[in-house]
Amino acid sequence: MFIQTDRINIEQIVEELYDFSKPGAIAIKDVLTARGRIALYRGVMALKHSFKKAEPKVNNITQDFKYLYIEQVEEQLINTEFLLSVNQLKAEYGEIYRKIAQAAQFSSSEFSSLGFNWYKAGSNGISPHRDFETDSDLVSIFCIDGHARFCICSDYEKNNSVKLDSTPGNLILLRAARNKDEQKYRPMHYVETIISEKLTAIFRHETKSVQH
Numbered sequence: 001m002f003i004q005t006d007r008i009n010i011e012q013i014v015e016e017l018y019d020f021s022k023p024g025a026i027a028i029k030d031v032l033t034a035r036g037r038i039a040l041y042r043g044v045m046a047l048k049h050s051f052k053k054a055e056p057k058v059n060n061i062t063q064d065f066k067y068l069y070i071e072q073v074e075e076q077l078i079n080t081e082f083l084l085s086v087n088q089l090k091a092e093y094g095e096i097y098r099k100i101a102q103a104a105q106f107s108s109s110e111f112s113s114l115g116f117n118w119y120k121a122g123s124n125g126i127s128p129h130r131d132f133e134t135d136s137d138l139v140s141i142f143c144i145d146g147h148a149r150f151c152i153c154s155d156y157e158k159n160n161s162v163k164l165d166s167t168p169g170n171l172i173l174l175r176a177a178r179n180k181d182e183q184k185y186r187p188m189h190y191v192e193t194i195i196s197e198k199l200t201a202i203f204r205h206e207t208k209s210v211q212h
Contacts, residue, residue: 002036002085003092007171010096014104017138017175024175024187025152027164031171032142036089041145043082044116044199047073051118054126060156064124065191069115090114093140093203106137107178111203119148119198125191128156131176133183135204141172146198152189164189166198176205 007028016026032040050073051066070078070086078086094110101109119125125148131139143166150166153159164172177183191198 001092002033002039002089003096004031004033005092005096007031008096010099010103013100013173017173018104018178020182020185023152023162024185025164025189026173027150027166028171028173029165029167030169032144032169034169036085037144037168039081039085040089040142040201041199043079043085044068044118044144046079046082047077048118050077051116060127061129062124062127065117065119065126067115067117069113071113086114089142089201093142097138097140097203100138104137105178106205107207108137108205111140111205113202113204113206115202115204117198117200117202119146119191119194121146121194121197123194125149125194128153128158128188128190130186130188131174131204132206133177134206135176136207137176137178137205138203139174139176140203141166141174142201142203143168143170143172144199144201147195148191148198149193150189150191152187154188156188158190166200 051068053066054063098109145168150164151161153161
């Protein structure tokens, strides 16, 4: 078992994320088990050479991390043990995601992407930003290893910053748009103060455009 399902309260998630009077971001403690964290960390580190460096600057956003999207890696390059770990995480979280999707009336009941972000100790992280407009419904971030400061804020100057608990094992959920009118409600967030190597797994549902 990789996910402690008893930590997940679907009704609370929907209330916190899709009530637009609220920030649209929450951290849930101790969702990922120690076994899950260890298996994922070992597997990701075996693919270290496949990570790509993020563009240092995109528009007003500065970035200092590497990333890997599992769906872009040829399956034969992934060792069997890690492939089993990835499939187990996807299967366990897929059941939870479908329940959230039904309760919150998502555009899709499935996520379409699993990526990993890797921040070196002492890196600059990523400055305040909103996730891609093509990320719809929900962005789910599993904290696998390391310690850093993960915050939501109201603007590029980090005003009204609120820290979310990104301790290893925790799950951070960020509201994404279910339709074009909700784009403005996506929370701005940033990562900084990378105390020790930080590794996260990120589930997204990607669309070419958000209609409805």
